[in-house]
Amino acid sequence: MKNGFPHFMLKEIHEQPEALRNTILPRLSKGLPDFTDDQIPDDVFTSCSQIHIVACGTAMHAGMAARSMMEPLLRIPVTVSVASEFRYEEPLIGEDTLVIIISQSGETIDTLAAMRLAKNYGAAALSVVNVKGSTIARESDYTLYTHAGPEIAVASTKAYSVQLAALYMIGCRMALVRGKYSVPQATEFMKKLLNAIPAMEAMIAQKDSIKALVTHLINKSDAFFIGRGLDYAFSLEGALKLKEISYIHAEAYAAGELKHGTIALITEEVPVIAIATQEKVFAKTISNIREVKARGAFVILITKEDAVLDRGVADIHIRIPKIGDRFTVFPIAVVLQLIAYYASTGKNLDVDQPRNLAKSVTVE
Numbered sequence: 125m126k127n128g129f130p131h132f133m134l135k136e137i138h139e140q141p142e143a144l145r146n147t148i149l150p151r152l153s154k155g156l157p158d159f160t161d162d163q164i165p166d167d168v169f170t171s172c173s174q175i176h177i178v179a180c181g182t183a184m185h186a187g188m189a190a191r192s193m194m195e196p197l198l199r200i201p202v203t204v205s206v207a208s209e210f211r212y213e214e215p216l217i218g219e220d221t222l223v224i225i226i227s228q229s230g231e232t233i234d235t236l237a238a239m240r241l242a243k244n245y246g247a248a249a250l251s252v253v254n255v256k257g258s259t260i261a262r263e264s265d266y267t268l269y270t271h272a273g274p275e276i277a278v279a280s281t282k283a284y285s286v287q288l289a290a291l292y293m294i295g296c297r298m299a300l301v302r303g304k305y306s307v308p309q310a311t312e313f314m315k316k317l318l319n320a321i322p323a324m325e326a327m328i329a330q331k332d333s334i335k336a337l338v339t340h341l342i343n344k345s346d347a348f349f350i351g352r353g354l355d356y357a358f359s360l361e362g363a364l365k366l367k368e369i370s371y372i373h374a375e376a377y378a379a380g381e382l383k384h385g386t387i388a389l390i391t392e393e394v395p396v397i398a399i400a401t402q403e404k405v406f407a408k409t410i411s412n413i414r415e416v417k418a419r420g421a422f423v424i425l426i427t428k429e430d431a432v433l434d435r436g437v438a439d440i441h442i443r444i445p446k447i448g449d450r451f452t453v454f455p456i457a458v459v460l461q462l463i464a465y466y467a468s469t470g471k472n473l474d475v476d477q478p479r480n481l482a483k484s485v486t487v488e
């Protein structure tokens with residue numbers, strides 16, 4: 125069942141390129157995203173004036189990344205809510221709102237309750253779900269299935285990257301039908317999305333060097349993940365993965381926010397995993413890295429391969445392939461998953477069944 129891998133998590137990390145192909149390729153028509161077979165008509169995308177994304181855990185982090193990608197592209201408000209909060213709120217949504225519900229299992233109780241609430245407010249509910257025929261898929265107005273195949277490890281890996289792929293396709297289709305993208309622009313976007321797949325493969329091939337760097341983490345009790353913009357959204361997922369399976373306390377911080385209090389926690393004992401793949405804020409993130417370095421932090425920095433760095437900025441530098449800024453999440457996800465995986469195995473923990481956690485949270 126594990127196909128020769130020692131754990132399901134490692135197997136599922138390796139399955140991501142294929143899962144992405146399975147999710148994207150059947151929905152490409154002449155190089156453009158097309159949801160005809162999913163029975164999602166374009167008026168779902170043209171009739172709304174705001175998007176509200178609701179999910180839990182890793183699925184919510186996919187939503188955070190999608191928000192940072194979609195809002196500047198579509199120029200409409202895109203909000204992300206934690207389902208367990210949203211379901212008890214009085215959200216400002218209605219018939220003008222497209223609510224996107226993200227769930228691997230399709231059975232998470234808070235996400236399901238949030239979707240029911242959104243529908244009561246008159247919003248259209250589009251679910252991005254992995255498990256066929258699950259409750260969320262059945263009750264939503266429209267479903268875009270991800271094709272990750274069964275995900276067994278409690279820590280979500282391939283489900284996250286296919287959720288992102290599906291959300292990126294939604295963003296591209298919306299931009300096209302709302303007149304924000306021309307056909308050539310949408311085609312280019314999809315080409316870049318497909319280019320992210322070999323970039324993921326390149327990072328999977330670097331797993332031994334990622335395993336080696338984890339020696340700097342496994343004897344620590346705390347770690348920080350920092351980044352700005354999309355890189356911050358990726359940091360959230362990196363910190364969750366590390367906490368969940370290695371039991372190292374990890375926090376994700378918007379890099380510019382550190383100096384408003386949290387930098388007091390940075391010492392030589394606190395490694396910082398910094399992500400700097402977004403051209404627009406690259407210099408700003410590097411300056412935040414200098415601040416943590418000055419406080420003695422051991423810095424593991426992830427950038428694109430062509431990033432130019434001064435000596436001494438980072439202790440370890442991981443380079444991902446040069447791809448479009450919006451798409452770096454795919455290779456970055458692999459790096460962050462492998463860091464968490466090797467931190468867990470390095471501590472001889474139960475990678476696939478971490479303590480206190482269930483694969484699907486179906487009770488409150």
Ligand code: M6R
Nearest residue numbers: 181182183227228229232279280
């Ligand atoms: O099945 P869902 O996608 O609704 O699950 C949501 C979360 O419970 C899930 O992503 C959880 O955070 C994972 N264990 C993270 O790896």
